[in-house]
Amino acid sequence: MDKKRILITGAAGFLGSHLCDRFIKEGMYVIGMDNLITGSLNNIEHLRSNVDFEFRHHDVTTFVDIPGTLDYVLHFASPASPIDYLKIPIQTLKVGAIGTHNLLGLSKDKNARILVASTSEVYGDPLVHPQNEEYYGNVSPVGPRGVYDEAKRFMESITMAYHRFHDLDTRIARIFNTYGPRMRLNDGRVIPAFIGQALRGEDLTVFGDGSQTRSFCYVDDQVEGIYRLLMGDYHYPVNIGNPTEISIKDFAEEIVKLTGSHQKIVYKPLPKDDPQQRRPDISKAKEILQWEPKVDREIGMQRTYEYFKALPTDELYKKDHRDFADRNKK
Template identity: 75%
Template sequence: MKKVLITGAAGFLGSHLCDRFIKEGYHVIGMDNFITGDRKNLSHLESHSNFEIIEHDVTEFINIEGELDYILHFASPASPIDYLKIPIQTLKVGALGTHNLLGLAKAKNARMLIASTSEVYGDPLVHPQTEAYYGNVNTIGPRGVYDEAKRFQESITMAYHRFHGLETRIVRIFNTYGPRMRLNDGRVIPAFMGQALRGEDLTVFGDGSQTRSFCYVDDQVEGIYRLLLSDYSDPVNIGNPHEITISDFAEEIIKLTGTTQKVIYKDLPVDDPMQRQPDITLAKKILEWEPKVGREEGMKKTFEYFKGLSQDDLHKSEHKDFKKHIKK
């Protein structure tokens, strides 16, 4: 039985990856310090014989007993609310955490996949974004802590690949959604759905002409799984290329949820990307992958999940007290 370590296992994507690897017959070691992850996302796996969870901060030394075949590094704050409140921790998990895990992969002769992001492209001047585009990133802006953490993560991963011959994979994840997303984390889908379910007006930042492309979580996990098992070491975009403006998307949410609220507009945050659309030509060629779940189907599934949350969850302003998780 092959063994895989998944960091950020209690997060949205991490927990779905745990499910997939359990389904495929792996022994899964989940690792999370629960600063943004939620134990409830893994509660259905607690009694599974091929699953174990380790509470640990990946910026500290990591030791795993026995053999290890694969490492998937998904530990990182991923929402604007999180990484703007814990900027140093965001940088550390991308830098120190990735370094520690690459060292572990080298020691175990394990293949390592890192979760990069479309944010490496910044506010892109090329549209749609291909893997060959270097990006347009403000290194000292408020979003730079996340963008640069991911860009450094890619650089050190490729350095280990070239210098040490380590088997590495890099996935550039575009906007992904589905069950287990966290409400009130600043990302557009849970923000809109949370407002709709609470009877609040939907907030659009800027004039709503900025675009996003949303990929359902099952499609994202399939792409990541195929990339890990492929022979391709350069970055690969995984996302849904179907693009929509934020204003049009807000209207879709109103229609889906059956609410009567209106859309209100506020100032656009600093360095918020105006366009986001993946070019997935490479994923189609290398992985024979493309998304299967349309936005209408995926959004219905996601809305059903959010409708099942408790009133306490719907009205939480924050998910965590970050202070008690932060070391000096």
């Protein structure tokens, strides 16, 4: 019997690389695709000699052609951290709009089921707490974060349009803050930022007064939720995240304790449109997917800390050196 074939975009990214691992483990032939603007080949180096994996260096905002059959498509190509999408706003919009359009067209041509990676950011700075899938959000389309938020909202809209108009078999995952090994140390997200500062002996930077909240989901749990959603039969958005909520200030104190450091917590002004509360209502995931997170934050954070601690010393001090300026003109 021929193996099922799956295309995973954003395959060299944090979450995409873990998805490659999972679907190879499930006995599928995985085609990983990434333009490497924010991804790293280091994340998939262990797969390069695997006979069930191939990598294609390609930008999904240009025409995507995959010879042969395809059974599934996972669209995970997108900058996912503020430091990235604020530096490459046009590419962020293009991958959410043009990239999604290209992959929906490919899925239609191949008669493949497609799952697109949306985000909790579609809720913006929410006026409903916790956030459920029926909430439409509170997003500024012209604010600095709008390039990411609106790209994902458009992604959901065009995906549902293909489902309704072309009867395409679609899935939409609304992903909440995910963490674990292979996160990029200098990508600006809360966990790698705090751990990096602690390992360098720097004070931990909290924006605002630290009362804003986040809900962190370990990558293994996230991958399991995505897998179940893809294999299910529900076409509308589903929140995949951990409903355990913590303030940023309390989380910074947890990092100090975890790393055994003695740094102070310092406060800086809150960035514009930064969400004040973030917690998923996962009732739908529990009911439809029989899924909920299993990994406690204490265990997940210990694994993540061990990963960062094992990185070469020069990684701790290396700034994000990518040349965004030229790319941003495209």
